[in-house]
Amino acid sequence: MKTYLVGGAVRDKLLGRTVTEHDWVVVGSSPEEMQAQGFVPVGKDFPVFLHPQTKEEYALARTERKTGKGYGGFSFYCGEEVTLEDDLIRRDLTINAMAEDENGAIIDPYNGQQDLADKLLRHVSPAFAEDPVRILRIARFAARYHALGFRVADETIALMKTMVADGEVDHLVAERVWKETERALGEPNPEVFIEVLRSCDALARLFPEIDALFGVPQTAAHHPEIDTGVHTLMSLQQAVALSPSTCVRFATLLHDLGKATTPREEWPRHIVHEARSLPLVKQLCGRIAAPKDYKDLALMVAQWHTHCHRALELKPATILKVLQSNDAFRRPERFEQFLLCCEADARGRTGFEDREYPQADFFRAALKAAQAIDMAAIQQGGHTGQAFGDEVNRQRLQNLVQLTKSNSTKE
Incomplete structure (x- = not known):
């Protein structure tokens, strides 16, 4: 029985990055022997065990055989004669197919160290094509590194293109996507995730609403980058700079989906693209099982982002409507x-990357002003039911009128 550190821990140690997880492969053992030594079985598909003290995962070396479509169509064999090299050749990338023994020596049968030096994400063997999740993983690693x-x-x-053409990605379940x-x-560069999926034709299968944005022109005066797909990825880059929230980044990615459905004769303008975005956002979120908070923010941004861009021109009643809606x-x-998200959209344009976005601060001030009313005093004034709500709105609107007057005076 021999134990090796494998996968991402070895890769990241060689890259000089912080190692957060340790995965181990055990060669020359059996499920019975592992349990006899106190390891706790947790694997459903193949023997994986938790170390009795560290709780880190130890998997028996295994081989795999493709038995059906999709990422779940495999059978596994974990006999004691399975070698470390047998196990590593079934992994996705050469940089993930290295191991380290108890003395710190690197076992690298598939030239992962050379690919690390060459900065290449390369598949280990043709077996890569048997698991469509690997297309998503490669795109994610590209975004990370x-x-x-x-x-x-x-x-x-x-x-990857061949896998897409063969229909492998069509068998991915929503939750895994x-x-x-x-x-x-x-990751630091999520726009690269989208670019890699597009380069192998997977974007059109997995996210057709996003793929359709590429090649759709916008008005050059407002969008010097012209292409809506390019603008979308530039906005995503800006969202990364503004927030670590994946929810913010997701909503930014979906904010302009309606532009892909603008009739060609209306190009490069995109009238009421906001309304046309909403069913597309719902469709995409439903297909990939996006959580409700992600979907809700994406719908908000798609519907209201142009109102935010025009914040300094809006009437007080419209400002209140945006806040309430x-x-x-x-x-x-x-x-x-x-x-x-709105700021990321505004900055996601060629030449606008460092431009101030006072609209966001204005809406922050508007929310603060509209909140600055005395609810208790309104209640004590005898207002109840509909009358209470009407009085709250009246006072909020009054405060917003004062804010807009003060803002126009400053200008």
Whole structure:
């Protein structure tokens, strides 16, 4: 029985990155022997055990055989004769197919160290094509290591294209697509996740609403980058700079979906694209099982972002409508997320990346002004039911009138 550190821990140690998880492979053992030594079985599909003290995962070395479509269509074999090399060749990338023994020596049968040096994300073997989740994982790794100069190897992109053409990605379950997407949104360059999926034709299968944005022109005066897809990814980059929230980043990514449905004869203008975005956001979120808070923020941003851009031109009654429609009084933290998305959209344009966005501060001031009313005094004044609500709105509107007058005086 021999134990090896494998996968991401070895990769990140060699890259000089912080190692947060340790995964181990055990060669020459059996489930019975592992349990006899106190390991606790947890694996459903194949033998994985938790160490009795550290609680880290130890998996028996295994081979796999493709038995059906999708990422779940496999049978596993974990006999004592399975070698470390047998186990490593079934992994996704060469940089994830290295191991370290108890003396710190690196076992690297598939040239992972060379690919680390060359900054290449390359598949280990043709077996890569048997698991469509790997397309999402490769795109996610590209988003993580982009800043270090990594790229996906040309032959791996070609293999991913073949997998898409063969229909493998069509068998991905929604929950797995969401899990990988959410993790990708948390990486330093989530726009690279989208770019890699597009480069292998998977974006059109998994996120057709986003894929359709590329090639759709916008008015050059407002969008020097012209292409709506390019603008979307630039906005996503800005969202990363403004917030670590994957919810903010997701909503920013979906904010302009309606522009893909603008009739060509109306290009490059996109009249009422906000309303046309809403069913597309719902459709996408439903298909990938996005959680409700992600969907709700995405719908808010899609519907109201142009109102935010025009904040300094809006009438007080419209400002109040925006605050009420977005539940800003009860959920100010979500309204703050909305403002960050709008700022990311405004900055996600060529030449506008460092531009101030006073509209967000104006809406923050508007919310504060509308909140600055004495609810108890209104109640003590005898207002109840509908009359109470009307008086609250009247005073909020009065405060917003004063704010807009004060703002116009400053200008």
